[in-house]
Amino acid sequence: MNDRILFVDDEQHVLGSYRRILRKNWDIVTALGGETALDIFDNKGPFAVVVSDMRMPGMNGIQLLTKIKEISPDTVRMMLTGYADFNTAMEAVNEGHIFRFLTKPCPPDLLNRALQEGVRQYRLIKAEQELLNKTLKGTIQVLIEILSVMDPKAFNRANRLRDYIKRLTEQKAIAGNWEIEIAALLSLIGQVTVPGTVMEKVHNNVSLTDVEKAMIMRIPKAGFDLLVKIPRLEQIAKIVLYQNKRFNGEGFPEDDIKGVDLPLGARLLKILNDLIILEDKGILRKDAFVTMAKRTGWYDPNLLLTISNKISGSSENVPAFRKETKKVKISELHSGYLLLENIETSTGQMLMMAGQEISDSHIMRIKNWAKLYTIKEPIKVLQKI
Numbered sequence: 001m002n003d004r005i006l007f008v009d010d011e012q013h014v015l016g017s018y019r020r021i022l023r024k025n026w027d028i029v030t031a032l033g034g035e036t037a038l039d040i041f042d043n044k045g046p047f048a049v050v051v052s053d054m055r056m057p058g059m060n061g062i063q064l065l066t067k068i069k070e071i072s073p074d075t076v077r078m079m080l081t082g083y084a085d086f087n088t089a090m091e092a093v094n095e096g097h098i099f100r101f102l103t104k105p106c107p108p109d110l111l112n113r114a115l116q117e118g119v120r121q122y123r124l125i126k127a128e129q130e131l132l133n134k135t136l137k138g139t140i141q142v143l144i145e146i147l148s149v150m151d152p153k154a155f156n157r158a159n160r161l162r163d164y165i166k167r168l169t170e171q172k173a174i175a176g177n178w179e180i181e182i183a184a185l186l187s188l189i190g191q192v193t194v195p196g197t198v199m200e201k202v203h204n205n206v207s208l209t210d211v212e213k214a215m216i217m218r219i220p221k222a223g224f225d226l227l228v229k230i231p232r233l234e235q236i237a238k239i240v241l242y243q244n245k246r247f248n249g250e251g252f253p254e255d256d257i258k259g260v261d262l263p264l265g266a267r268l269l270k271i272l273n274d275l276i277i278l279e280d281k282g283i284l285r286k287d288a289f290v291t292m293a294k295r296t297g298w299y300d301p302n303l304l305l306t307i308s309n310k311i312s313g314s315s316e317n318v319p320a321f322r323k324e325t326k327k328v329k330i331s332e333l334h335s336g337y338l339l340l341e342n343i344e345t346s347t348g349q350m351l352m353m354a355g356q357e358i359s360d361s362h363i364m365r366i367k368n369w370a371k372l373y374t375i376k377e378p379i380k381v382l383q384k385i
Contacts, residue, residue: 003026003027003048003119003122003123004026004027004028004029004047004048005022005026005027005028005029005047005048005049005050005051005115005119006029006030006031006037006040006041006045006047006049006050006051007028007029007030007031007051007052008030008031008033008034008036008037008050008051008052008053008056008061008064009030009032009052009053009056010032010033010053010055010056010057011053012032014053015030015031015032016030018030021108021111022108022111022112022115025112025115026115029044029047033056033057033058033059034052034056034058034059034060034061034063034064035058035059037050037052037064037068038064038067038068038071041068041071041072042071045071045072045075046072046074046075047072047075048075048076048118048119048122048123049075049076049077049078049115049118049119049122050064050065050068050075050076050077050078051078051079051080051102051115052064052065052077052078052079052080053079053080053081054079054081055081061079061081062079065077065079065097065098069097074122074125074126074129075122076099076118076119076121076122077097077098077099078098078099078100078101078102078114078118079098079100079101079102080102080103080104080106080111081102081103081104082103082104082105099117099118099121100114100117100118102114132231132232136230136231136232136233139230140182140185140186140233143186143189143226143227144158144185144186145359145361145362146189146192147186147188147189147191147192148352148356148359148362149361149362149365150191150192150196151188151191151192151196151199152350152351152352152353152356153199153203153350153353154188154191154199155188155353155356156353156354156355156356157188157276158184158185158186158187158188159185159355159356160276160355161184161185161187161269161272161273161276162181162184162185164184164272164275164311165180165181165184165268165272166181167310167311168268168307168310168311169181171310171311173306173307173309173310174264174268174306177265179235179236179239179265180239180264180265180268180269182233182236183236183239183240183243183265183269184269184272186223186227186236186240187220187223187239187240187243187269187273188219188223189223189226189227189240190218190219190220190221190222190223190224190225190226190240191219191222192222192226193219193222194215194216194219194222195215198212198215198216202216217252218252220240220241220242220243220244220252220253221241221252221253223237223240223241224237224238224240224241227240235263235265236265238263238266239263239265239266239269240266241253241266242257242262242263242266243265243266243269243270243273244270244273245257245258245262245266245270246258246270246297246298246299247259247262247267247270247297247298247299247300247301248297248298250297259300260300262300264303267299267300267303268303268307270298270299271292271299271300271303271304271307272307274292274298274299275288275289275292275307278291278292285311285312286312289304289307289308289312292304292308293308324382324383325340325380325381325382325383326380326381326382326383327378327379327380327381328378328379328381329377329378329379330366330367330370330375330377330379333358333363333366333379333381334358334363334383335358335359335360335363336357336358336383337357337358337381337382337383338355338356338357338358338381338382338383339352339353339354339355339356339357339358339379339380339381340354340380340381340382341354341379341380342354343366343375343376343379344375344376345369345373345374345375345376346373346374346375346376347373349373351365351366351369351375352366358381
């Protein structure tokens with residue numbers, strides 16, 4: 001872990017004394033003044049701890065530590081100054097959110113202890129972040145696998161949405177945003193609250209009752225309610241909630257949010273969802289965009305034009321890992337295989353849809369079904385090699 005310390009002062013001999021006193025125990029970097037410190041931070045950062053003098057020409061210590069808080073909020077900030085007074089200390093704490101306020105001359109043992117505590121605090125912050133990130137990634141993966149197992153068709157559609165977003169990101173049509181990509185994969189997670197018989201009617205284009213239509217309309221709200229309870233997924237939940245709402249404010253949910261006040265991710269998913277619906281009806285992509293352009297008020301016009309220009313004439317991307325085609329038995333399935341055909345029972349009930357990548361949970365489900373029902377074999381897959 002990065003435990004480097006940045007000392008900032010406007011006197012070179014003071015910085016030299018820090019290096020002499022501390023170099024045996026710490027990786028010390030020094031900066032002559034606030035502007036130089038910011039340049040070093042940009043080029044050599046981040047640092048575990050920054051220790052700054054207060055009174056320096058141009059940019060004082062409070063201003064520097066406030067900027068560093070914006071650049072690297074995890075960095076522990078300390079002030080070491082010979083001009084200590086109550087007001088200065090309060091301003092430093094309130095504006096720079098400092099961890100320690102030390103006064104010159106500061107005994108080496110006291111400075112060392114302060115640095116040890118600062119580095120310990122930095123490591124704690126980073127450890128908590130790593131734990132949260134791993135927990136978040138695991139939670140997202142569980143939700144995605146639940147959707148893939150419960151409704152393969154919905155999962156396949158979510159993957160198509162994700163692939164479109166990846167392509168648009170690669171072509172610089174939209175800025176890379178992990179939240180939008182995850183929102184695409186989880187956009188249909190609310191379907192787990194709808195009875196399977198109703199979803200089968202939707203997939204087979206069977207007429208729905210008014211009650212069933214209400215269930216389908218509220219799928220984004222169900223997804224929102226599931227996701228908003230998970231820390232750091234609040235924005236993703238909001239994208240999912242508004243994914244079907246038109247740019248002019250019509251549609252679900254019925255509130256006053258419209259236009260550019262709708263989340264960018266939601267405006268993007270609305271366009272791509274409707275594009276997929278039209279493509280599934282056999283309409284060519286370029287013709288689908290023509291149809292969508294005629295739907296006044298449905299879409300963000302600038303975003304629709306951008307997407308149309310980028311992908312209207314493109315063909316479907318083939319993932320780079322699709323290397324070797326083979327046919328396998330259920331007992332030979334492995335995590336990472338990509339299905340080239342549906343996995344179905346002998347009676348035609350679909351367990352997984354072509355285009356899905358197989359995970360360990362999928363294999364477990366398929367093997368459990370195979371204990372009770374006959375599953376069509378062999379299964380055509382693509383293997384990573």
